Amino acid sequence: MKTLEAEHLKKSYRQGGKEVQAVVDVSLTIAAGEVLAFLGPNGAGKTTTIKLIAGLIRPDAGTVRIVGRDPHREPQVLAQVGAVLEGNRNLYWRLTPLQNLEYFGVLRGLKAKTARQRGLELLETFGLMEKREVAVQTLSRGMQQKLAIATALIHRPALLLLDEPTLGLDVEAAQTVKSLVRQIAAAGQAILLTTHQLDIAEVLSDRVAVIQKGVIIAQAPTQEFIRHFAGTDCTYSIELEESLDGERAAQLQSWGVVVEDTHRLRFTGSSEQLYRVLERINPLPLLRIQREEADLTHIFLKLLKKGNQEG
């Protein structure tokens, strides 16, 4: 049994008399200890999907199973879900971090004593111990986000839903949140993480699902995804031992080769094109030639372009 099994979810909203199809067909599964990155541009239906899974929005069709049970029919299973929602205050600003942890702990079904004890542990792990007595509204955005994640973990849920967890954070805070997510997944929780930032998905996820206009257009293990969708085009960096003359440089540039300086070139294309480039460089001695790892950004843009053409 998977921690999360969502099948053919569908949801449309009525706004000003016309229908907005937010989620058209979304199926997702996540196993324990797995991180699924849910990627998609703004308005693609990520937040709606998260809320459908969390039982906060009722689907028009489709089913959600969390550890085998439907949160819309058996709300008790929500004791197995923790969430940090985007664009929401996830905490009471007038309460302190520890008070928030205690309150939400009880709300998720813990005894007050247990909630307090775990709250203290979480504050320790999340490095918020010295802030435990100040009101949440005085904390920095990054600390609030860390605390929101801690609060979502107070009842040790099997499934953690993180909606754009690094949105609006500075680089350093985003880094902390990233390493926290890795830590949590290592502890065996299933994590669904939405983002439109690819680098986050790339470093954090075991699998990715790409959603566009409410439909999942690709889903695969992150590494496989990168390998598969990278296609035959790769980026190569070429280093020369002797400097390139002007005539050769001009011609290479006309083929789309980036001449970074007289000794260094960069080229994106198929391997046939690569050999053509190398032919032109011949007989200048080569120092190094390397294929760069394809990254998600590249793939993602390509997929969206394809999706747009078809849709």
Place this chain on the structure above:
Amino acid sequence: MIQLFWAELKRSWIQYIRYPIEAIGGILITTFFFYALFVGARYVAGPTSQFGERLDAVVVGYVLWTLVIFIVNDIALNLQVESQTGTLEQVLLSPFSAASIFLARACASFSLRFTSVITILLVILGLTGSRLQFPPSLILPFLSVVLGAYGFAFLLGSAALLFKRIQQLLVISQFGLLFLLATPTEEWQGSLKWLGQGLPMTAGAGLLRDVMVRETGLDGLRLLLSLMSGVVYFVLGMVAFRWSVGVAKDRGILGSQ
């Protein structure tokens, strides 16, 4: 459930005293308001006036009114605010049902408000030497008023969930509540009398006036009717609340959208 109540009590208390000036200011204003009401009533009526009784009755209505407004605003206004800030969605992400969570909240905030209003009232009674009575027999009529108030509060809370901005409705409802609580419908005659008994909270408020001001005993039938009316309005409020949470989930408007 009891754990939930304590957690809510603690949360309400902390939020209440987080800004001491705000809290103390609120208490002072309420105290002053009650005091002015008492003294003013006396002054207008004169020391030995036969209106004295009548005015005490009005005062009982006013005190009830403030308490009920606290209850109604606590529930309805907080639902609106929490839906806007987004904490509502976190709160509803719970194995407890929305109805039980908000009932626990209502009980917690009521305990707080009740304690402060009663303290204020006792201080003022000490200052003015009023003859108001507090026999144990007022517990049941009071209960019926509180049940009705909860029902009313959850009805407005449902409106808050679905329509988001309900300040206007709240202001209007305060006048409505004043009418319901301060009008001596128990003195109405004929078919109006039955209408009076059927309105939310009025029957219980009338009984309270009987017990506290007129020092008459409780009328068994009227007590039964007022309790029944309290229960009916309470159930109505809870049913409407459950229903509107469902509708909000359908429309995806629990959150800040």
